[in-house]
Amino acid sequence: MHKTSGHMSEDTSSAFEQLRTLLLSDDWRHFREIRDTVESLAKEVHDKDQLIETLDPVIADLLDRKIHESRSEMAEALAPVMSEAIKKQIEGAKEDMVDALYPIVGSMVAKAIQEAMRKLMEEINARFKQAAHNRFMIFVKSKVFRVQPAEIVLADGILFILEEIFLIEKKSGLLIGYETRNESHAEEDAYILGGMLTAIRQFVSDAFSTAGKGELLEIQHEDHTIRVDAARYTYLAAVYQGVAPHDFNDQLSRLHHRIHNRFYKRLRDFQGESSEFHGVNPIINRLFQKYRNYVHDNQ
Amino acid sequence: MSTTINKKICLLGEFGVGKTSLIQRFVFDRFSDDYLTTLGVKITEKLMPPLKKNRHMIQFRFLIWDIAGSEDGLVKHEGYWTGASGALIVTDLSRPDTITAAAHLIDHFLHLNAGAGIVIAGNKTDLIGNPLLHSSGESLKKLADNLSCPSILTSAKTGQHVEDAFLSLAHCLPE
Ligand SMILES: Nc1nc2c(ncn2[C@@H]2O[C@H](COP(=O)(O)OP(=O)(O)OP(=O)(O)O)[C@@H](O)[C@H]2O)c(=O)[nH]1
Ligand SMILES: [Mg+2]
Numbered sequence: 001m002h003k004t005s006g007h008m009s010e011d012t013s014s015a016f017e018q019l020r021t022l023l024l025s026d027d028w029r030h031f032r033e034i035r036d037t038v039e040s041l042a043k044e045v046h047d048k049d050q051l052i053e054t055l056d057p058v059i060a061d062l063l064d065r066k067i068h069e070s071r072s073e074m075a076e077a078l079a080p081v082m083s084e085a086i087k088k089q090i091e092g093a094k095e096d097m098v099d100a101l102y103p104i105v106g107s108m109v110a111k112a113i114q115e116a117m118r119k120l121m122e123e124i125n126a127r128f129k130q131a132a133h134n135r136f137m138i139f140v141k142s143k144v145f146r147v148q149p150a151e152i153v154l155a156d157g158i159l160f161i162l163e164e165i166f167l168i169e170k171k172s173g174l175l176i177g178y179e180t181r182n183e184s185h186a187e188e189d190a191y192i193l194g195g196m197l198t199a200i201r202q203f204v205s206d207a208f209s210t211a212g213k214g215e216l217l218e219i220q221h222e223d224h225t226i227r228v229d230a231a232r233y234t235y236l237a238a239v240y241q242g243v244a245p246h247d248f249n250d251q252l253s254r255l256h257h258r259i260h261n262r263f264y265k266r267l268r269d270f271q272g273e274s275s276e277f278h279g280v281n282p283i284i285n286r287l288f289q290k291y292r293n294y295v296h297d298n299q
Numbered sequence: 300m301s302t303t304i305n306k307k308i309c310l311l312g313e314f315g316v317g318k319t320s321l322i323q324r325f326v327f328d329r330f331s332d333d334y335l336t337t338l339g340v341k342i343t344e345k346l347m348p349p350l351k352k353n354r355h356m357i358q359f360r361f362l363i364w365d366i367a368g369s370e371d372g373l374v375k376h377e378g379y380w381t382g383a384s385g386a387l388i389v390t391d392l393s394r395p396d397t398i399t400a401a402a403h404l405i406d407h408f409l410h411l412n413a414g415a416g417i418v419i420a421g422n423k424t425d426l427i428g429n430p431l432l433h434s435s436g437e438s439l440k441k442l443a444d445n446l447s448c449p450s451i452l453t454s455a456k457t458g459q460h461v462e463d464a465f466l467s468l469a470h471c472l473p474e
Binding site: 169170171172173174175188191192195196199202203205271272273274275 | 362379
């Protein structure tokens with residue numbers, strides 16, 4: 001009997017449960033949704049990391065829009081604040097500060113700093129036009145006391161991101177090799193960019209009638225630089241953000257030389273068939289390996 | 300399986316004959332009556348349908364260089380012509396002088412790119428009311444026969460034979 005009654009009561013309670021579910025299921029779901037939302041909101045507000053994560057894209061977007069609308073104003077407004085803060089931070093540790101800066105403030109601020117730094121660099125560079133980057137750094141460090149060492153460290157430690165490398169046949173502008181840091185870059189665009197680069201070179205040499213002699217080496221657009229190394233049959237063009245390491249151009253030339261030596265005959269007889277150049281991309285990739293997560297060191 | 304081969308193609312001809320319009324029609328299937336003259340050069344990419352050449356299946360990827368038009372056959376911008384495997388030479392059937400000019404351009408183009416493929420387009424066939432259309436068509440044919448290259452009457456406006464012009468260029472390209 002006990003058993004049965006026990007069974008009975010189980011049955012009743014489950015029946016009751018069922019009834020409740022039937023009657024209240026909608027409200028219940030609603031309630032649960034609200035509860036979850038409140039919980040996650042509470043978490044986001046209390047958990048500092050979480051809050052930062054939530055706000056980060058908003059701030060980045062906001063800055064992005066602001067910078068887009070009035071870029072120079074923004075840079076001007078940010079520069080003094082940032083460099084003050086940076087100066088303080090930097091006295092602590094440069095590494096920490098670079099780490100701290102990126103995820104929290106978002107890439108747009110990094111851009112603004114970079115722009116401010118670039119202005120500073122340009123100003124100084126204008127004074128010592130001929131000096132090579134590294135010689136210039138030593139020179140500045142030892143002689144120019146008006147410039148804060150911290151600023152130099154920062155300029156030196158500012159980012160360098162290698163974005164894309166193109167190997168382009170010189171005459172036709174056709175793409176032979178291509179590597180990118182960002183998988184989402186469409187290769188179709190690379191074909192067109194390859195062509196445009198040759199066209200620009202052509203335009204410049206036409207405009208200044210320096211055909212044969214003048215090799216266009218560098219194009220700057222906003223915070224991107226395109227560095228072009230010219231060899232007999234090809235251009236090797238690197239697109240990067242930030243300030244290139246002092247040996248970068250050298251490395252680029254050397255890599256180009258290696259490719260040229262290895263594929264010399266095929267480059268000479270090039271008819272547009274890029275499948276003959278499968279071996280090129282792995283070689284190009286070495287440069288990406290080399291400069292992955294590159295941070296300028298300040299000797 | 301076909302191999303993809305990239306080829307540089309130039310569109311050459313007098314200003315306003317419809318070079319840009321032909322590319323817009325061919326690649327994006329659109330047309331505009333507005334005339335926006337091309338400054339310098341604009342490059343467009345188009346993967347062509349596979350075709351058979353010497354018993355091999357190949358597929359061309361065209362990098363189409365839309366180059367600012369010439370005036371009175373005067374060659375400008377020839378720096379943009381180098382390394383091209385072919386050219387679509389465009390004329391305007393309502394402007395006979397554009398055909399004379401085309402002859403100059405072809406000469407010069409083949410001088411820079413020996414053995415390149417050439418197709419001549421007589422564009423704006425939709426202007427049927429135009430009295431010059433017929434005679435232009437004939438002089439175009441004569442020019443093409445002299446050079447033993449194909450000529451095609453096109454209209455970027457209606458789309459007539461636009462695809463044919465580019466396909467026929469693909470067939471003309473050297474290996
Ligand atoms: N009726 C008609 N008009 C055309 C046709 N093709 C082009 N046009 C018009 O002709 C004008 C010039 O066309 P474009 O394609 O810009 O000529 P283009 O050869 O690229 O000229 P440039 O860049 O200056 O050398 C535009 O107003 C076009 O709308 C066509 O097939 N029929
Ligand atoms: Mg045009």
